[in-house]
Amino acid sequence: MFTQACLETIGLVLVGQGEGVIDAKDISRSFFYNSRQPLLTTPHTTLEEYSAQFNRVNGRWESICLGLIAISRATMGFRQPTRPFPTEAQLRHIRRLTMHFADRCIDICLSMDCLNDLQLILQYENFILHSLVDGYESWRRLGDLSSSLFALGYHQQLESSGPIPPFLRSLRQAAFASSYSADKNVSIFLGRPPRISRKFCHFRQLSLDAYYSYTWAPDSKLDLFADARWAALCAILKEEIIVELFGEEQFDKRVEKARHIQTTAELQWSSLPQHFRLEMPMKSYDRPAAELDLMLGAKLKHLHVLFLQHLALVRRVSEPDTQLRNIAQEILGLVVEAILFKDHLVHSGTSLTWKVVYYGLAAAGVTCLSLLQNQQPAEHEAVASPKVLRDLGVLVAEIEFGTLVYKEDANYALLAGATQTIKNILDSISRSRLSQRRLTVQAPDAAVQDDPELGSTSWDLWGTGNLQDFDTNFWLMLAEHPLTFNT
DSSP states (O other): OOHHHHHHHHHHHTSOOSSSOOOHHHHHHHHHHHHTSOOOOOTTOOHHHHHTTSSGGGOOHHHHHHHHHHHHHHTTSOOTTTOSSSSHHHHHHHHHHHHHHHHHHHHHHHHTTOOOHHHHHHHHHHHHHHHHHHGGGGHHHHHHHHHHHHHHTTTTOTTTTSOOOHHHHHHHHHHHHHHHHHHHHHHHHHTOOOSSOGGGSOTTOTTTTTTTSSOOOTTOOOSHHHHHHHHHHHHHHHHHIIIIITTOOOHHHHHHHHHHHHHHHHHHHHHSOGGGOOOSOGGGOOOOHHHHHHHHHHHHHHHHHHHHHHHTTOSOTTSOOHHHHHHHHHHHHHHHHHHHTGGGOOOOSSOHHHHIIIIIHHHHHHHHHHHHHOOSHHHHHHHSOHHHHHHHHHHHHHHHHSSSOOTTSTTHHHHHHHHHHHHHHHHHHHHHHHHHHHHHHHOTTSOOOOOTTTTOTTOOOSOTTOOOOOOHHHHHHHTTSGGGOOO
16 A cells, blocks of 8 residues: 555665755654654545655655565565576575565664554564564564554554544554454464453454454455455454363363354355355456455465364364364365466465465364374275375475475475475375285285274374464374384
8 A cells, every 4th residue: 555655765765766865864864753753644634645744755764664575575476587586595685685674674663662553554564574584483573563553552442542534444454453363373373372362352343343244245345455354353263262162171062162153154254245255266267366365365264264163173183073174175175276376376465385384284284184093994085085185295296396485484394394294194095005906906805904003092192172283293293103104
């Protein structure tokens, strides 16, 4: 929304596209002066009038920061042979250098103790940038973001300073919704308590009552604002799952609560406008690349709620039931489809790598557990369907040999470890099926005995009712299962 104007400000002030030459100290002094000025609004202020307060001759540290974040993120969108840098190393250098400068700009802004809406947006965009570059190490940035959100009071009242223009209300709604959903996603992924708890937030403010309703206008526009609203609706259910399901010791009560959550999740999904829902292969849609990515994200968010809800109901995570297995396989299929279709997607908010790490690995983990636990021929054939094995194989191939992730990337170690384990499982299944076919040909009437070690109930990595986050420890423990040994 403000990116283009901020980039023009950088060109005007720093690159010298304006009239005359300005000394660096004068530029810095001007930025400090402007950044201390409040961003004034009335109920009738337009977006252009608002942005004029921090762009071009009114440039602030916030303007430079947003421009630097945009430049850093732009380096992730280049594909051969169109990118302006000949090597991946040069691209990474520019990415990290501009991110470092953006960090310094944010530090300067926050040090002046003049917190405003623009700085909140900067902190969210900076968190997203760090999540793309540093992976789960961006946890601290999310903490800074939540602190600013609370300091501004937007968790309780969006219009605490009086009536505001509609565009600013939409910005504040989206900023809170995006921060709230990101907090739930990162806490689930890392297995840490959420920082933004629903019990301390007023979701039923006058300005938010309709925003957090699952009722949508049929002609609603599919954009980042709609995506933020949908993410928050799913995040509310995720928090209920974390608190109400995984925190409930009595299984009967857990089942009752889970049934209510599932009903709400399915109602929310069915209430989405038809043009928001991904219900066919992505290549079947004649939609812009950015909209396709938003549709993919909406479907994955919905399936992830159902995934967590069913995960909370299994007696043992190492023994996933049919419903959980089916949801996991659907998520895995969607992630693999996105990987294969990646040249036709424009990533909005989160990258494809994050989708693979956050959704794909959890789904692949449950699928692998199903393959390991169902060793009887009939059960094994039902679980190890050709499509499941193909999806796992594609995931392995893309991580190992594709351009999805490089060794220098933050999430490479997690993806590489998971890939090796999946490879061993696939190799074991291939050898087992080949041996089974040979035994059937040589002795068709002989009963094939299962390996007692593989069917042993002593292999139990997790207790009952724990939220399994499928992180590095999960894959290390899963690698110790006898069927994952690549002998």
